[in-house]
Amino acid sequence: MGSSIVRSAARRAAFISFEGIDGSGKTVHARLVADRLESCGITVVRTREPGGSEGAEAIRALLNSGVLESWDAIAETFLLSAARTDHCRRVIEPALRRGSWVVSDRFVDSMFAYQGAGREVSNRFLQMVTQYSVGELMPDLTVVCDVDVDTANARIEGRSLEGGGLRTRYEQTDRELRQRIREGFLDHASVVPERCVVVDTTDPQDQVAARIWSVIAERLDVDDGEG
Numbered sequence: 001m002g003s004s005i006v007r008s009a010a011r012r013a014a015f016i017s018f019e020g021i022d023g024s025g026k027t028v029h030a031r032l033v034a035d036r037l038e039s040c041g042i043t044v045v046r047t048r049e050p051g052g053s054e055g056a057e058a059i060r061a062l063l064n065s066g067v068l069e070s071w072d073a074i075a076e077t078f079l080l081s082a083a084r085t086d087h088c089r090r091v092i093e094p095a096l097r098r099g100s101w102v103v104s105d106r107f108v109d110s111m112f113a114y115q116g117a118g119r120e121v122s123n124r125f126l127q128m129v130t131q132y133s134v135g136e137l138m139p140d141l142t143v144v145c146d147v148d149v150d151t152a153n154a155r156i157e158g159r160s161l162e163g164g165g166l167r168t169r170y171e172q173t174d175r176e177l178r179q180r181i182r183e184g185f186l187d188h189a190s191v192v193p194e195r196c197v198v199v200d201t202t203d204p205q206d207q208v209a210a211r212i213w214s215v216i217a218e219r220l221d222v223d224d225g226e227g
Contacts, residue, residue, distance in 0.1 A: 012099065013095075014220050015138075016033065016101070019185055025145050025205070029201070043098075048105035049083065050079075053091050055086040056086045062079065077126065081130070084134060118184060143196075149175055152182075
């Protein structure tokens with residue numbers, strides 16, 4: 001497992017990340033999985049990217065404001081990498097050393113989809129900055145929540161109406177760009193099938209949650225007695 005070096009003193013700890021385009025349901029399902037793990041008696045650190053640590057949250061606030069073109073793609077990549085470095089050093093690595101499980105709403109795969117497929121930053125450059133920001137720390141399991149772009153857009157629109165019409169910078173992307181990002185997630189997941197599992201999140205939430213839990217139970221040997 002990718003994060004085994006960090007967790008040498010706590011073999012049972014695991015690192016799970018959730019990925020997908022905005023509107024895919026990843027945030028909800030990350031929360032549901034964390035809830036269920038805690039019901040098994042597992043200590044869980046819930047976190048997110050960009051963000052998760054004080055410094056990374058400050059960078060998140062910068063990145064989420066304005067419009068997509070507010071930042072040059074390379075500058076944006078450096079900001080995300082800086083946030084990830086702080087997040088890993090201050091939150092994820094210490095949690096795994098303590099034996100806690102980590103459930104993160106986004107991690108490195110988002111950069112390959114959004115900045116790579118979406119904004120055409122070279123894969124070689126993304127691999128380089130990822131190596132510097134995370135080293136050998138990678139999730140044990142990445143759940144890629146996949147949904148078609150039109151469904152995702154409808155969900156975002158519904159959230160926007162409930163929230164008074166406000167959208168983050170990333171939620172303002174057009175359909176064509178969001179489709180490229182979706183394809184970026186799927187392409188990247190196909191490169192690392194030992195870590196990434198793609199789950200269709202079109203179905204009702206309870207059905208999707210059951211499907212995701214089945215993957216986690218099988219891959220990470222967790223049993224809450226509910227089958």
